[in-house]
Amino acid sequence: MSLLEITGVTRTFPGVRGGPPVRALEPTDLSLEENDFVTILGPSGCGKSTLLRIVGGLDRPTAGTVTLDGRPVTGPGRDRGMVFQSYTLFPWLTVAENIAFGPKQRGMPAAEIREIVADYIDAVGLRGFENYWPAHLSGGMQQRCAIARALANDPRVLLLDEPFGALDNQTRMLMQELLLSVWETHRKTVIFVTHDIEEAVFMASRVVTMTARPGRIKSITPVPFGHPRDYTLKSTPEFSEIRLKLTEEIRSEAIAAAKG
Amino acid sequence: MRPLTPISPRLRIALGLGFFVLFFAAWAAVTLGGLVSRTFLADPITMLQDGWYLLSERGFAEDIGITVWRVVGGFVMAAVIGVPLGIAMGAYKPIEALLEPFVSFARYLPASAFIPLLILWAGIGEMQKLLVIFIGSVFQIILMVSVIVSATRKDLVEAAYTLGAGHTGVLRRVILPAAAPEIAETLRLVLGWAWTYVIVAELIGASAGIGYMIIASQALLATGQMIFGILVIGIIGLISDTAFRLANRSLFAWRFA
Numbered sequence: 001m002s003l004l005e006i007t008g009v010t011r012t013f014p015g016v017r018g019g020p021p022v023r024a025l026e027p028t029d030l031s032l033e034e035n036d037f038v039t040i041l042g043p044s045g046c047g048k049s050t051l052l053r054i055v056g057g058l059d060r061p062t063a064g065t066v067t068l069d070g071r072p073v074t075g076p077g078r079d080r081g082m083v084f085q086s087y088t089l090f091p092w093l094t095v096a097e098n099i100a101f102g103p104k105q106r107g108m109p110a111a112e113i114r115e116i117v118a119d120y121i122d123a124v125g126l127r128g129f130e131n132y133w134p135a136h137l138s139g140g141m142q143q144r145c146a147i148a149r150a151l152a153n154d155p156r157v158l159l160l161d162e163p164f165g166a167l168d169n170q171t172r173m174l175m176q177e178l179l180l181s182v183w184e185t186h187r188k189t190v191i192f193v194t195h196d197i198e199e200a201v202f203m204a205s206r207v208v209t210m211t212a213r214p215g216r217i218k219s220i221t222p223v224p225f226g227h228p229r230d231y232t233l234k235s236t237p238e239f240s241e242i243r244l245k246l247t248e249e250i251r252s253e254a255i256a257a258a259k260g
Numbered sequence: 261m262r263p264l265t266p267i268s269p270r271l272r273i274a275l276g277l278g279f280f281v282l283f284f285a286a287w288a289a290v291t292l293g294g295l296v297s298r299t300f301l302a303d304p305i306t307m308l309q310d311g312w313y314l315l316s317e318r319g320f321a322e323d324i325g326i327t328v329w330r331v332v333g334g335f336v337m338a339a340v341i342g343v344p345l346g347i348a349m350g351a352y353k354p355i356e357a358l359l360e361p362f363v364s365f366a367r368y369l370p371a372s373a374f375i376p377l378l379i380l381w382a383g384i385g386e387m388q389k390l391l392v393i394f395i396g397s398v399f400q401i402i403l404m405v406s407v408i409v410s411a412t413r414k415d416l417v418e419a420a421y422t423l424g425a426g427h428t429g430v431l432r433r434v435i436l437p438a439a440a441p442e443i444a445e446t447l448r449l450v451l452g453w454a455w456t457y458v459i460v461a462e463l464i465g466a467s468a469g470i471g472y473m474i475i476a477s478q479a480l481l482a483t484g485q486m487i488f489g490i491l492v493i494g495i496i497g498l499i500s501d502t503a504f505r506l507a508n509r510s511l512f513a514w515r516f517a
């Protein structure tokens with residue numbers, strides 16, 4: 001049995017202001033094994049966030065089930081860490097206190113928390129910023145801290161919803177490498193949502209593409225490159241080949257999405 | 261002038277003080293220059309002399325103490341009851357549905373209109389003064405705190421849930437710290453209003469306090485004393501407001517980061 005099973009998950013939102021109901025997600029099946037790194041790629045509005053929020057337990061499917069380790073997901077929990085596109089660090093806590101949030105919630109002894117926090121501060125390159133408030137960090141640093149905060153809680157699955165979507169291109173590429181290097185050390189199971197094709201291929205073991213709304217899975221493409229990966233991978237012919245294949249798939253969906 | 265452009269702190273202080281100077285100069289000019297009759301408006305020098313007389317001969321310092329005590333007492337009572345109720349209302353929708361309509365209604369009941377009733381119920385002792393301030397403040401606090409708490413960022417709440425927090429964890433570790441600075445600002449505002457209630461309460465059925473002194477001076481046509489009393493209220497208000505503001509700034513430094 002797989003670690004995470006998404007079976008027939010559907011989501012229909014009630015119509016807003018008397019409008020018709022919005023069918024955001026068609027029945028979706030996906031299973032993830034331990035240490036999988038799956039990226040979900042699709043045009044904006046196709047239901048990627050909806051799917052991720054259902055896995056995270058922040059939204060309920062209209063039909064279908066999500067199971068983790070065979071147990072059905074009924075709400076959010078520390079076994080599924082999330083990183084959002086918007087900056088969600090607690091503004092009244094410092095970087096170190098933000099990372100300590102989960103361990104503290106579990107009642108872990110202070111000495112142990114300090115150790116974990118120090119480890120993840122190093123892992124995401126925030127040494128020297130431990131006592132900064134989020135307001136004093138750049139967007140990239142905030143997202144690194146958010147990743148560290150999610151990982152410090154030692155989740156079974158890490159869910160990332162376009163975490164680098166608001167960052168400039170240079171920062172974004174550095175963040176991709178950083179996240180990969182963290183993943184190469186900790187080998188968490190990851191679902192990473194993005195609308196950036198290159199990012200999807202660079203990070204993933206498998207790329208899942210989705211159709212325009214109502215979203216459903218269109219294809220699953222294995223990415224055969226080994227680890228560790230670095231940015232030079234992006235300029236190899238093999239990489240370009242996969243990128244081109246996915247570009248064509250997504251293009252038709254983006255056109256469909258643009259037509260509404 | 262270019263809109264929204266900040267100015268240097270020194271210029272800010274200079275301009276702020278400058279207006280006070282201007283105000284007193286104009287006051288001195290119309291009164292000392294004989295443009296206004298002394299019966300209606302004392303000049304600044306008489307006002308200061310009267311003030312000194314009140315403080316040295318009439319035990320006015322004690323009146324000030326009593327009034328401050330009333331304001332603080334009524335305000336603390338209102339805060340102790342209003343803040344938790346407001347938090348409960350903002351955080352839990354059934355409690356909001358239960359209390360919101362009544363509190364919204366009660367908020368419009370003027371505290372001063374209760375004074376005659378309160379005198380019947382509580383006499384003209386200290387309790388009556390405290391209750392006027394309490395009634396005037398508590399509903400405002402409940403409502404404003406509830407609105408603040410309702411507006412807690414949902415994404416932060418969701419983040420806390422995904423980090424393993426339960427419902428009480430979210431309340432304690434997200435909703436409360438997120439709302440605290442604005443609750444403190446609300447209390448600062450309401451404390452200012454409490455000063456108006458206390459004076460009204462003291463104008464009727466009191467035997468001590470700043471408001472009582474102002475009424476007593478009216479009988480003597482002592483405009484200098486009346487103005488001195490009003491000025492004292494303003495100065496105390498300014499001091500307490502500044503202290504509150506500084507305390508908030510240091511307690512919630514992250515807000516100003």
Ligand SMILES: Nc1ncnc2c1ncn2[C@@H]1O[C@H](COP(=O)(O)OP(=O)(O)O)[C@@H](O)[C@H]1O
Pocket residue numbers: 013014016022023024042043044045046047048049050051213
């Ligand atoms: N709470 C909601 N109520 C109504 N419609 C929603 C809600 N959340 C999302 N939707 C709709 O569902 C569709 C999918 O949204 P989303 O999952 O956010 O897309 P994506 O993340 O792929 O851009 C969109 O058309 C969006 O308008």
Ligand SMILES: [Mg+2]
Pocket residue numbers: 048049050161162
């Ligand atoms: Mg989205």
